[in-house]
Amino acid sequence: MRYLTYYIDKNKIDINNSIFTGTEEIFYNNESVSRKWSFWGTKHSFEVVENSKRVRYEITTSIKCPMRIGFDITRDNEKLLEM
Numbered sequence: 559m560r561y562l563t564y565y566i567d568k569n570k571i572d573i574n575n576s577i578f579t580g581t582e583e584i585f586y587n588n589e590s591v592s593r594k595w596s597f598w599g600t601k602h603s604f605e606v607v608e609n610s611k612r613v614r615y616e617i618t619t620s621i622k623c624p625m626r627i628g629f630d631i632t633r634d635n636e637k638l639l640e641m
Contacts, residue, residue: 561619562629564639569608573617573629584617592617599628 562573572585575596584592584602592602599620605612613634622628631639 561627564629564631566633566638567608569606571615571617571631573619575619582619586615591615 559577560572560574562571564571564573570585570587572588574583574585575581576583580595580597582592582594582596582600582602583590584604586604586606591604591606594600594602596619599618602617602619603614605614607613616630616632618628618630620628620630629639629641630637
């Protein structure tokens, strides 16, 4: 199940989760870049090249009140999304 699609310039990040296996998977421009098991949330880190420069993303999923899924996305330590 797709939790979130987030666009950064011309790039796309998809956050998916399987309710059957508990596996979260992160896709960057349709390519899998991180896959972890999660029950209450987890932190994904990956590096990609954008405009000839290597950048590092960190995506944290969590359970927030009132019982919703939270997402934080950072790129090179700059907060892009917090919800």
